[in-house]
Amino acid sequence: MITLSGLSKHYPTKTLFSDLSLRISLRERMALVGPNGAGKSTLMKILAGVSEPDDGTVSMPVGYRVGYLPQEVSIEGEMTAVGCVMSGDEELMRLEEEMRSLEKRLAAGETKVLDRYGEVQSRFGLLGGFEQETTARKVLAGLGFDQPRMDAKVSDLSGGWRMRVALARTLVTNPDLLLLDEPTNHLDIPSIEWLESFLQDFPGAVLLISHDRSFMNGVVGGVIELAGGKAIVYTGNYDAYLAEKERRALALESAIARQEEEIAKTQDFIDRFRSKATKATQVQSRIKALEKIERLERESVQKTVRFTFPAPVRSGDVVATFSGIEKSYDGRMIVHPFDWTLRRGMKVALVGPNGAGKSTLLKIMAGAVAPDSGTYGTGTNVTTAYYSQHQLEILDPNHTVLQSMESVAPDSETQTRIRGLLGAFLFKNDEVFKKVSVLSGGEKSRLALARMLLSPANLLLLDEPTNHLDLPSREALVEALDAYRGTLVFITHDRYVIERIASDIIEVVPGAIRLFMNHRFETYRAKRDAILKAPPLAQPSAPSSSSSPESPKKEADAGEIEGVERRIAWIEKEVLELESQVEQLEEASRKEGAEGKRAASKLVVARKKLTEKTAEWERLGSLLERSPQRQS
Numbered sequence: 001m002i003t004l005s006g007l008s009k010h011y012p013t014k015t016l017f018s019d020l021s022l023r024i025s026l027r028e029r030m031a032l033v034g035p036n037g038a039g040k041s042t043l044m045k046i047l048a049g050v051s052e053p054d055d056g057t058v059s060m061p062v063g064y065r066v067g068y069l070p071q072e073v074s075i076e077g078e079m080t081a082v083g084c085v086m087s088g089d090e091e092l093m094r095l096e097e098e099m100r101s102l103e104k105r106l107a108a109g110e111t112k113v114l115d116r117y118g119e120v121q122s123r124f125g126l127l128g129g130f131e132q133e134t135t136a137r138k139v140l141a142g143l144g145f146d147q148p149r150m151d152a153k154v155s156d157l158s159g160g161w162r163m164r165v166a167l168a169r170t171l172v173t174n175p176d177l178l179l180l181d182e183p184t185n186h187l188d189i190p191s192i193e194w195l196e197s198f199l200q201d202f203p204g205a206v207l208l209i210s211h212d213r214s215f216m217n218g219v220v221g222g223v224i225e226l227a228g229g230k231a232i233v234y235t236g237n238y239d240a241y242l243a244e245k246e247r248r249a250l251a252l253e254s255a256i257a258r259q260e261e262e263i264a265k266t267q268d269f270i271d272r273f274r275s276k277a278t279k280a281t282q283v284q285s286r287i288k289a290l291e292k293i294e295r296l297e298r299e300s301v302q303k304t305v306r307f308t309f310p311a312p313v314r315s316g317d318v319v320a321t322f323s324g325i326e327k328s329y330d331g332r333m334i335v336h337p338f339d340w341t342l343r344r345g346m347k348v349a350l351v352g353p354n355g356a357g358k359s360t361l362l363k364i365m366a367g368a369v370a371p372d373s374g375t376y377g378t379g380t381n382v383t384t385a386y387y388s389q390h391q392l393e394i395l396d397p398n399h400t401v402l403q404s405m406e407s408v409a410p411d412s413e414t415q416t417r418i419r420g421l422l423g424a425f426l427f428k429n430d431e432v433f434k435k436v437s438v439l440s441g442g443e444k445s446r447l448a449l450a451r452m453l454l455s456p457a458n459l460l461l462l463d464e465p466t467n468h469l470d471l472p473s474r475e476a477l478v479e480a481l482d483a484y485r486g487t488l489v490f491i492t493h494d495r496y497v498i499e500r501i502a503s504d505i506i507e508v509v510p511g512a513i514r515l516f517m518n519h520r521f522e523t524y525r526a527k528r529d530a531i532l533k534a535p536p537l538a539q540p541s542a543p544s545s546s547s548s549p550e551s552p553k554k555e556a557d558a559g560e561i562e563g564v565e566r567r568i569a570w571i572e573k574e575v576l577e578l579e580s581q582v583e584q585l586e587e588a589s590r591k592e593g594a595e596g597k598r599a600a601s602k603l604v605v606a607r608k609k610l611t612e613k614t615a616e617w618e619r620l621g622s623l624l625e626r627s628p629q630r631q632s
Contacts, residue, residue, distance in 0.1 A: 001025060002047075002064075002177065002205070007056035009042055016042055017229040020056070026176065029199070029206040031216045031238060034226035036442065036470055040209050041071060043226065044179050047207065060177075065091075067175030071182050071209075073166040075154050081161075082150045085136040085168045092132060095124040103595070130602055132172075134609075139168045142194035143187070144353060147577070160186035160354070171198065180208040184215050188354045189493055211471050213238055214495040228300065249299065256296045266290050304472040305446060307424045309484045312458035316380030317344050319459055319487045320365065325374030327360055334360045337374060338513045340506075344458075347481070347488040349502035349521065356508045358491045359389055359463055365489060366461050378459070385457035389464045389491075392444040397437035401427050401447060404436055409454045418454075425450045441468035449477070458486040466494050495521065571613055578610040 002024040009016045016039030024030060032040045045051035047058060048068035060066075075084060087093060102117040124130070140150050143164045149157070154165060163186045170178070178199075184192050196218045199206055207224075210216050216223075216238040223234040223241035234241040266286050273279035320342040327335040334357040342348065350358040363369035364376055366386035378384070388394075395404055405418050422432050425446040439447065445468040452460075460481075466474050474494065481488060481501050492498060498505075498521045505516040505524040516524045585606055588599035 001061075003057075003059040004047075005057050005059070007043075007046065007053045007058070009039060009046070010054050015229060017226070017231070020229065020231050022224065022231045022233070024205060024207065026061070026205055027203070028222060029220045030208075030222045030224050031220040031241075032207060032209050032224050032226060033238075033241070033471070036440075038226045038228075040226055041181055044068070044181055044207065044209065045070070047177070048179050064177065065173065065175040066177045066179065067170045067173045068179040069167055069170040069181060069183055071185070073163065075162045075166055078153055078155060080151050081140060081145065081154055081157065081165050081168075082133065082136050084154050084165050085140060085172055086132050087169070089132070089173045092124065095120055099124060131605055134602075134605060135172055136168065139171050139198075140164075142191070142198065143168055144191045147573075164191070167195075176204045178202065178204060178206045178208075180206070180210075182209055182211070184210060184212045184493070187493065189351055189495060190353055192493060192495070211466075211469065211474060212494055212496070213471065213474075214499070252296065252298070256298060259293070259296050263290065263293065303426055305425055305476040307421075307450075307453065307476065308480050309460070309486070310453060310456040312383065312456045312486045313381055315344055315382045315458045315487065318342075318379040319344055319346075319382055320376065320378050323375045325364060325371040325376055327357070327364065327369065327371050329360075335364065335371070336511065336513055338515075340515060342487065342489070344487055345485070346504055347501050348490070348504045348506055349498045350489065350491045350506050350508055351498070351524075352508035353510070356510050357513075358508045361508060361513075362386075362461050362463050362489065362491060363388075382459050383455075383457045384459045384461060385452050385455065386461045387448065387452060387463060387465050389467075391448045391463075392441070392468075395436045395444060395447065397435065399436050400433050401436065401439070402432040404447060405451060405454065408451050413454060421450055421453060442470055442473065445469050446473065460484065460486060460488045460490070462488070462490040462492075464491055464493070466492055466497060575610065575613050578606060578613060582606050582610055 004020065004022040007020040007022075008018045010018075014037075020043075032044065034040055042051065045068075046053050048066055050068070050070075077084070079087065098120050099117070102113050102120060105113050106117060137150055145161075145164070149161065154162060157165065167180075167183055170180070183195060187195065192212070192215060196215060199219045206219065208216075208219070218237075220237055222236065223238060225232045225234065225241070225245070234244050236244065266289065270283050270286050270290070273283050276283075318341060322338060322340045322342075324337045324339060325335060326333060326337045336357075350361060352358055360369060364371055366384060366388075368386070368388070396407070399407065401422060402418070405422060406415075409418055419432065422428075427434075427443075427447070427450075436444065436447070445465075449465065465477060469477065474497070478497055478500050481490075481497075488501070490497075490501070502521055503518070505519050505521060507514040507516065507524070507528070516527070519527075582603065585599050585603040588595065589603050591599070
């Protein structure tokens with residue numbers, strides 16, 4: 001049991017929490033939620049031992065290992081990504097260093113260290129030291145790393161990939177308690193799904209902070225709400241927390257109403273009979289009873305964003321058309337040729353791994369980038385508004401919030417409406433005179449969204465609009481997009497937003513763009529998973545007289561075949577790498593001493609993996625040969 005007793009943390013202008021007590025069981029998976037500034041990250045730092053409380057204690061079992069991923073990390077140096085991940089387990093690094101030292105002493109004839117060497121080697125193996133590199137590569141692969149990127153220097157990676165290295169380094173340390181502060185930042189949907197699966201199987205305790213509702217629903221079994229300096233524990237996932245919080249709020253409101261009614265009756269009796277001597281005793285009794293009542297208080301309501309997109313002018317039925325467009329950068333094709341018609345009222349989510357071309361496709365639609373070939377055109381009466389992934393960077397830091405709005409407002413816009421719109425985005429009173437340069441990431445995101453609302457558009461293009469937004473602001477955005485009556489194309493890694501909003505899905509992956517029209521996200525995901533798992537290809541029924549070569553069934557079969565072919569190609573690469581690894585380990589295992597023993601231990605793991613991959617390669621090859629598409 002992890003026990004927090006009487007914790008307090010104060011700053012000159014604010015007290016985050018005072019006399020806070022909490023217990024977390026050793027296999028608990030909990031989300032830490034609450035309004036911005038409530039102290040969530042500070043509490044996590046205290047648990048991680050990187051910050052000290054002003055008062056109170058944190059008690060953990062002896063030898064308890066804690067892994068901590070802060071919101072912002074700085075990873076530099078010439079180490080490779082896989083090397084950096086392996087270096088995260090300090091105990092393993094220490095044991096390996098001691099093993100090497102002992103091996104040198106043994107080689108020099110110091111047999112007296114043999115027992116110690118056996119103890120260190122046993123401990124090293126018990127902690128997974130011999131499989132350390134394999135484990136590191138497996139975790140990195142789950143987070144979207146290919147082989148070249150795993151072996152690239154950390155200093156050559158972008159900030160987003162460095163964050164993934166930091167996450168992988170935390171995950172492989174085999175901690176008893178895993179503390180994750182916004183772990184899904186910089187992750188695409190496949191990586192988020194992998195992390196979700198990893199945490200579901202993780203044997204220790206997990207405490208996380210996240211603005212990703214779907215992720216929390218898939219991982220946690222409890223929620224700790226930090227608000228007003230108190231910690232309130234709820235059972236169940238995030239949706240269950242919201243339902244229970246609402247139930248408690250209704251129960252409290254009902255109790256307050258009953259108490260107020262009782263107080264009013266008592267006060268009425270006192271006022272009516274205060275001057276009557278015959279009722280003096282009863283009046284005094286009621287006065288004392290009234291003084292003893294512990295008044296129930298309503299919970300403070302967190303200020304939340306509330307807005308709607310203005311009704312746009314109706315566009316024609318055809319909003320936009322793509323005809324054979326393609327786009328390359330540095331000789332690498334990003335957007336592959338495809339044809340498509342976007343129609344009025346569609347709400348399309350672009351999904352796929354980072355770097356596959358989603359943002360480039362959206363930039364082409366916004367006119368920010370020109371295609372290399374093909375054409376993109378908009379239909380009748382189409383007006384476009386574009387929210388770029390780097391929208392916050394184009395805000396002038398020297399402007400005030402009000403000036404930033406005025407700089408994009410139509411001449412006819414009144415300051416009263418601008419101030420009202422800013423108020424809806426929580427910029428009230430003197431806050432409109434704050435400089436953009438001092439705003440937080442969430443405040444800048446709210447300002448950027450507010451600027452979009454000044455000019456009604458019937459085609460919205462949104463690239464990661466939920467970045468930096470807290471959960472209430474995300475929910476407000478979802479409600480506004482759900483009510484929006486124009487046409488929408490958007491990119492987000494928040495699956496909850498896609499599930500709520502998207503009527504159609506376009507999957508952008510390296511080498512292909514696939515259309516899943518009239519597919520909700522869950523339906524798309526089921527089809528995608530079926531392709532990746534490569535089930536046996538269904539034999540098509542005899543074609544009817546109305547079927548055509550371009551029928552949806554044939555397109556689906558072609559998509560399945562392409563998915564199997566991609567999987568085979570990927571496994572072939574893995575098999576070749578494993579065969580090379582086995583060859584090297586076989587040679588190393590013939591050596592005398594500890595080095596040979598370590599190689600022999602790794603060889604067992606590599607051979608098993610090679611057998612599994614070869615069997616899968618043969619199975620998929622057999623399926624492909626039996627495919628009617630291949631046989632025809």
